[in-house]
Amino acid sequence: MKYIRFTNPHVLFLLLVSAELTLFVFRLIFIGKPPSSVREARECLHLQTNTQESDDQFFQRMWPSLHQVVDKCSYRHFRERIKVIGSAKQSILWLNWLVDQNEHQCNAIFVHNSKSVAMERELKRYTRKCVIYSLSDKHTETARYQDPRYSVLTLKQNVSSRARHLGWGVDHYARDADSVDLAYFTVVQVHKLRYDSINIFYDGSQHIKSLFTKSPFDDANLATCQFNIIYNRPKGRLARRDFRYNWKRLLYDRRYLVAGVRKVRGSDDALAILLLNISEPYCWAKYISNQPFVAKNV
């Protein structure tokens, strides 16, 4: 048997290079861009959850296993950059950014109904740059006397997922100050349009609906990169149907990637969901693709 021998090592090198090049050109022409991890993750999620079951069957199967499906499809792409902030009782997932320049800001909002700001403080320690707003009806309002560079801003505020039905109109200033929707709060009270993270600890199954196309967030030109939402176990047929509907919207709306799902420990059965806004260039650049970007009104 005779082996092909390259007397000149450069020939082998050239051969390899040209093979690589051909493959690359072929990919470029016939397949387009190489699939990003986001696309791969989304395809996997579709494949795993796009089934012909009834709503009840879907719930019975997916509720206990959703965290595993998401682990397998998307969490693995981000695992190295995701940090858990908080305690076993109450925590969020935080995806670290890829680009950070001096002029870039960071805003994060927490919505819950407890007195504690332990989680918020931990995030503040972890990323000093972020201005952190904590909204709870158990807080005493202190924001006005605090310096956002050093402390968490606490606001006595009840955020209602139903308040949005009041509509986003000329009379939004006339709304009931005790209970506002998130879009109203962020635009009218915080005066920011770009948020790195919004974390919602109650009424998650309702709040999640306000993220889809034609939501108050759209109307207000608001964009948030990361969403942590606690989704309580659906009780009753309507709630289960809703669970599936929300899941489908998340997949088909094409704006969010479900990046992580965890089971919440404790008495009530709930899922903690981390969503990434993949349709906003600011978020895509900062958290997914490592491209520099121009900060505008952030």
Ligand SMILES: *[C@@H]1O[C@H](CO)[C@@H](O)[C@H](O)[C@H]1NC(C)=O
């Ligand atoms: C805030 O909302 C919760 C339910 O979402 C309600 O139980 C509570 O009474 C409200 N608090 C205030 C101060 O309006």
Ligand SMILES: *[C@@H]1O[C@H](CO)[C@@H](O)[C@H](O)[C@H]1NC(C)=O
């Ligand atoms: C996600 O980004 C899109 C595009 O900028 C925006 O319209 C939408 O409101 C954002 N979603 C949220 C919840 O911020």
